[in-house]
Amino acid sequence: MVKTKIVDIKTGIIKASLKKPFITALRRAIEVEDVIVKIITDEGLEGFGEAAPTPAITGETHGSIIEAIEKFIKPAIIGMNIEDFEEIIKKINNSILNNTSAKAACDIALYDILSKYYEVPLYQFLGGAKKSISTDITISLNDIEKMVLDSIEAVNQDFNTLKIKVGGDYKKDIQRVKAIRDAVGEKINLRVDANQGWKTKEAIFAANEIAKYNIELLEQPVKAYDLEGLKEVTKKLINSGNGRRKHFFSLRCR
Secondary structure, eight states, X not given: OOOOBEEEEEEEEEEEEEEEEEEOSSOXXXXXXXXXXXXXXXXXXXXXXXXXXXXXXXXXXXXXXHHIIIIIIHHHHTTXXXXXXXXXXXXXXXXXXXXXXXXXXXXXXXXXXXXXXXXXXXXHHTTOOOSOOOOOXXXXXXXXXXXXXXXXXXXXXXXXXXXXXXXXXXXXXXXXXHHHHHHHOTTSEEEEEOTXXXXXXXXXXXXXXXXXXXXXXXXXXXXXXXXXXXXXXXXXXXXXXXGGGGGOEEEOOO
């Protein structure tokens, strides 16, 4: 059996302006400038992956992602058979400590190339039963009035799930969520992302208050490394006794 081997990995940068500024508790962006990775096999198959540098979250930059791929990941997996997927992933993970965005970009490219190798759409290769999925739209952190207008605009564009960016002034954040719920009604799903912007006690208070407005989930209420704080937030939510919280989760994402 002829093995299909990885013969090259190339990196580049793609840049695009945003229609609206993307604002969170951690950063403000008016454009995206991401690292693109292309994995190439000896049969000419190409798989593409992407990494978004976010120094405030992962500590990675364009330069560090490219160097991690070019100097560490690439030498580790060149010549490997793409069917040995698990071994390739192990090699990627062991090639360098941390650098999760660089590794994720290569992981994405591998899935892309495997679906092409087996000649099936990626969603089918991953076991998906649908050709399309629903997604949310982010409502950037702004003044309450601006966030309400952005939310109404999104609903008018047929989005039924809004991801509301908050973090910083937890009392004002509660007002933000309430105002948006009042504006869009009960049929729209609301998700809240604090982007590590609250302290533990603030998060507990804010989470219990915004839960009144039928929130689907709360993401990253405290610092990513504050596992004890996240545990305390989760515990206080579970023990709150409010029946509407049965579908309300506290998540930590990096």
